[in-house]
Amino acid sequence: MAPYEPEQNTSETGELRVGRRKAARYVVPVAVAGVAAATIGLVPALATSGDPKLPDVTAQELIEKIAASDTEQLSGTVKISTDLGLPSFGGDMAGGLAQGGGSGGDDGGDEGSAADPQAKLMELATGTHTLRVAADGPDKQKLSVLDDAAEYSLIHNGDDVWAYDSKSNEVHHSKSAGKAGDSGKKDAPENLPEDVPSTPKELADEALKAVDDTTSVKVDGTAQVAGRDAYRLVIKPKQSGSTVGQITVAVDAKTGTPLKFTLSPSGGGSAVVDAGFTKVDFAKPEASTFDFTPPKGAKVTEGDDAKEFKGEASKGKEFKGGEDLNGLNVIGKGWNSIAELELPGGQGIPTGGSGDVPPDAQQLLDSLGDKVSGDFGSGTVFKTRLINALITEDGKVYAGAVTKDALVKAANAAS
Structure with missing residues (x-):
């Protein structure tokens, strides 16, 4: 299907916020990408089928539809592929990075836990993975990474954040940080980076921050994702010299929820991030979905003190971004x-x-x-x-x- 409209600018939707964000945003992008890809917020990209006929919309109208989306309840299966051109972050390498993060266990040692999200979610920075996701408002989310013979689950239920690695039979437990803010949403778990999106709407908002007079935005036809009719929003740099070719977001025609997120590099080849729903349901998940009790015999590590990456170079001190x-x-x-x-x-x-x-x-x-x-x-x-x-x-x-x-x-x- 042909695009609905000629290419247009959408400067009023926001500017690229580069400013004084943490240096990790630039210097350690792999860690950020890995964790971001693992959060329920990266609700993203899948091979599509068919071009449904939908009412014409402009790019501005579609952006406003995303902004107005209030989807807080969903469940489904997501397939994600990440190709940053880097070595695999699975297994020992991811574990070593987490130990450098100083999460530690009950005894205050450096061994850490195989279930620590800092290590496990890093693995999503490379390769292809299948995830099960569920969400019921800002206080209940669950993400499970499925493997051939094992499963890793991250469950946020109220004040508790549980992570369970069935392969090692280890559990990592931490607390949500702080009280609910003005929006009613509690802060992210203490042991995850602050800047990681945690809902589909936040992911779309992050992508749209790049929209200014250096960007073209257009609606480029329609698609069907996980059996849902969707519009394709294409965000593309006008400038030469960027490694970003374009970002494509498939937006659910009914709810405005992003169903697909694909980041293509300017150098061509496979997408850097291609992740999305194979199945999705916007009904309220069963309350039991977010229940968790450590299995009998599992090793439980308390991670309440693991608030930030604490690399060896900082000798255990909290990294404070621009201040350091x-x-x-x-x-x-x-x-x-x-x-x-x-x-x-x-x-x-x-x-x-x-x-x-x-x-x-x-x-x-x-x-x-x-x-x-x-x-x-x-x-x-x-x-x-x-x-x-x-x-x-x-x-x-x-x-x-x-x-x-x-x-x-x-x-x-x-x-």
Whole structure:
């Protein structure tokens, strides 16, 4: 079906909020992407069938429909594929990252729990996974990651957040943070990043923050997702130099709920994120869906103190984003925005043979990085299919959803 309208700008829907967000948003995008993909908020993309005939709508009307959507009850099955061009984050690597996060157990040791969401949800940053999701308002959500011979479940019910890994028979328990805010929604569980969307509406809102005069937005026909009629909203950068090709959101024609989310890279090939419902039901889930009691014999780890990633470099202190960075600055605008900052100590990434990092970690760093040089000196560009980061030898960082050449150009201009 042909598009309903010519390409149009939608600047009033919001600007790309790059500002002084946590450096992890730029420097450790893999962790953010992994957890975001795992939350119930990423309700997303699936192969579609058929082009249903629906009443014509404009892009602005469809955006307003998403904004007005009040869907809080649903259940279904989601298939998600993530291809950032990175090594797998499954198993030991994900567990090691979580242990670096310092979640710890009852005894305060460093071993952590195999059920810790910080580790398990990181696995969704690579590969293809099947999830079961359910939600009943802001206080009840459940997500289960299905494996061939095991299942991992994350259950939020009131003040409690339970995570259970059937393979290891381990349970991780934590509390929801704080009281309900003005919107009536409680804060996210303490051991998950604050900036991760937690509902379908929030995910759509995050994507629409990029809509400004550097963006084109249009309704590009219709689709059918999980048996539901939907409109296809396409958000695309006008600027060259971005690694983002386009974002496509399939929006349920009846409820305005996003059913499909696909992020395609400008370099072509498979989608960076392609995830979505294979089945969906907007009826109220059974109350028992959100009940959980640790199985007999399961190891239970209390994670109430695990509020943030606490990497080894911070020696257990809470990372406080911009407060711990030197001169975080944003270069450019729109899709070509680049975060510029300085690493503590004025030193860049250790080079091979320095002995500053373990051999396996050095091998990983070298495999991800390209050596570059210019007026700024020399450094290494670490690549994914979406976010790239240039770290210079004198400890400056330039990062964004832009190409390697754009990072080098920004570093040269700033030197």
